Amino acid sequence: xxxxxxxxxxxxxxxxxxxxxxxxxxxxxxxxxxxxxxxxxxxxxxxxxxxxxxxxxxxxxxxxxxxxxxxxxxxxxxxxxxxxxxxxxxxxxxxxxxxxxxxxxxxxxxxxxxxxxxxxxxxxxxxxxxxxx
Numbered sequence: 001x002x003x004x005x006x007x008x009x010x011x012x013x014x015x016x017x018x019x020x021x022x023x024x025x026x027x028x029x030x031x032x033x034x035x036x037x038x039x040x041x042x043x044x045x046x047x048x049x050x051x052x053x054x055x056x057x058x059x060x061x062x063x064x065x066x067x068x069x070x071x072x073x074x075x076x077x078x079x080x081x082x083x084x085x086x087x088x089x090x091x092x093x094x095x096x097x098x099x100x101x102x103x104x105x106x107x108x109x110x111x112x113x114x115x116x117x118x119x120x121x122x123x124x125x126x127x128x129x130x131x132x133x
Contacts, residue, residue, distance in 0.1 A: 021050075021051050021067050021068055021084070021087075022048050022049065022050050022051070022067075022068065023048070023049045023050075023051070023065040023066065023067055023083055023087070024046070024047070024048055024049075024065065024066045025043055025044065025045050025046060025047045025048075025049065025063065025064070025065060026045065026064040026065060026066050026072060027045065027062075027063070027064035028043055028044065028045055028061075028062075028063055028064075029060075029061055029062045029063075030057070030058050030059075030060045030061025030062065030077070031057075031058035031061050032055060032056070032057050032058070032061050032062075032063045032075075033055065033056045033058075034047075034049065034053050034054065034055050034056075035053070035054040035055075035056075040056065043055065043063065049065065049083050050083070051082065051083050051084035051087075052082055052083070052084065053082065053083050054080070054081065054082055054083075055075065055079075055080070055081070055082075055083060055086070056079075056080045057075055057076065057077050057078060057079045057080075058077065058078070059077055059078055060077055061077050061078075062074055062075060062076055062077055063075040065083065065087070067087070073086075073087055
């Protein structure tokens with residue numbers, strides 16, 4: 001019972017801290033909008049958003065925000081919700097890179113290329129001979 005009460009108090013305290021924060025827009029890519037009244041307004045670099053601000057990121061869009069502790073996080077494409085919810089859901093990791101194609105030497109397929117992850121998974125399989133004694 002004490003653990004439940006303590007957990008509830010901690011959750012409430014974290015919620016109060018998150019809602020008290022404001023965030024500064026550091027970078028906008030693509031179409032990002034915030035709800036103001038009955039309309040949506042474009043978000044621009046330098047704007048200050050409260051934790052209760054509802055934002056919408058379009059397809060291919062992203063938003064980089066900085067909180068009062070100078071921690072930054074990225075809101076990915078096609079995300080909708082309050083800034084506070086998106087901030088707690090964000091891992092703060094930006095994933096970038098390229099997927100390369102590798103020839104797997106497949107004979108029966110129409111194309112002999114597969115993504116690198118598939119090629120590595122197929123390379124992980126090994127033939128093992130088990131001697132029956």
